[in-house]
Amino acid sequence: MPDVPADRLLITVAPTGAETSKQDCPQLPTTLEELVRTGQECEAAGAAMIHVHIRDDEHRPTLDLGRLKETVAALREHTGLVVQLSTGGSVHDPLEDRLRVLDAQPDSCSLTMGTTNFGDDVFSNPWPFVCDLYQLSQERQVVPEFELFDLGQVHALHRLLGRYGLPWGGKVHCDLVMGVPGGMNGTADALVAAVRDLPDAVTSWSATGIGRSTLSVMMAALSKGGHLRVGMEDVLTISRGVPVESNAQLVARAVDAGRLAQRTPMTPQEARSLLGLNGS
Structure with missing residues (x-):
């Protein structure tokens, strides 16, 4: 497939979070039923x-491997979306469980480039x-999305690529996660x-604004x-004091x-080409 035109916009939806x-x-x-329906609605929205x-x-x-595999399969069956699994889970998940996420064989995975204070908790990502x-x-031919919470993690991405080379597929996509306390x-x-x-x-790169920073980052x-990455993982109001009705509403606003x-x-096929996924 030829290069994706420069005027195309990748919109990622993060519908649930932890x-x-x-x-x-x-x-x-x-x-699972709600997640698949959300995926269908958000794909239709853009x-x-x-x-x-x-x-x-x-x-x-949860990071239950059986549920992860079932989720990947269902989203592939019922949507055309690129399926990216979070390897962050919740801030309390053990590192070994987070590594096993790749056993579910997603198209993509998140890869956070360092430890971050996350509100009152600590999101641990040791080097x-x-x-x-x-x-x-x-090794598993899963395309990472490098999650960057601060400039130190931007520097760490230089270090990682310098040591281990390019990701599988040859493209480097990252997401700036902004506004986290x-x-x-x-x-x-x-x-x-x-x-x-x-x-x-x-x-390629995208950006995510958490909470009140959503619109300014967008x-x-x-x-x-x-x-852009949008979704109810990151914001629960569509405007001041007005709750989000659905993830598709946030995707439509991004469109x-x-x-x-x-x-x-x-x-989705253009996204596969942008990210260097198999079949692009």
Whole structure:
């Protein structure tokens, strides 16, 4: 497939996350049926990739391998989306369980480039774990999305690529996660600094604004030619005091913002080409 046109916009949806409870947010998709329906709705709205966290029968975060495999299979059967599994899980998951996520054979996986204070918790990503996960992704032919929470993690990406080379597929895609308490600010200034320092090997990048920073990060990313991640993992209000009704609503808003910037939503097949996935 030829190179993806420069005016295409990759929209990734992160529908669930591991932080919000079903009790507090009943519209959060936590069952497999809800997740598949969400994927279908978001693909129809303009998303090309889905970033997946799963829950157990009590709607609690889990990294159960059987459930992960079932989820990947169901999303592949019922949607055309690129399926990206979170290797972060929740902040309490053991490192060995997070490595086993790749046994579910997703198209892509998240790979966070360092430890981050995450509100009152600590999201642990020690350097040896980062190296192990990256080498495993190369071995399993899973395309990583490098999650960058601060400029130190941007520097760590230089170090990782210098030591172990390019990911499987030859493309380097990263996501700037902004506005997490403990990470970089969700501001245009912070985004510009992070993009300035990205390795030359980076072929595409997106940005995620957490909570109130959602819109400012979205506009800054579009102005710099980046892509977008949106979803109820990252924000639960569509405007001040107004709850999000669905993930598709957030995808539709990203499509509208992209249209203002003269960007057209990328198809899942174009996303596969952008990311260097098999069959692109």
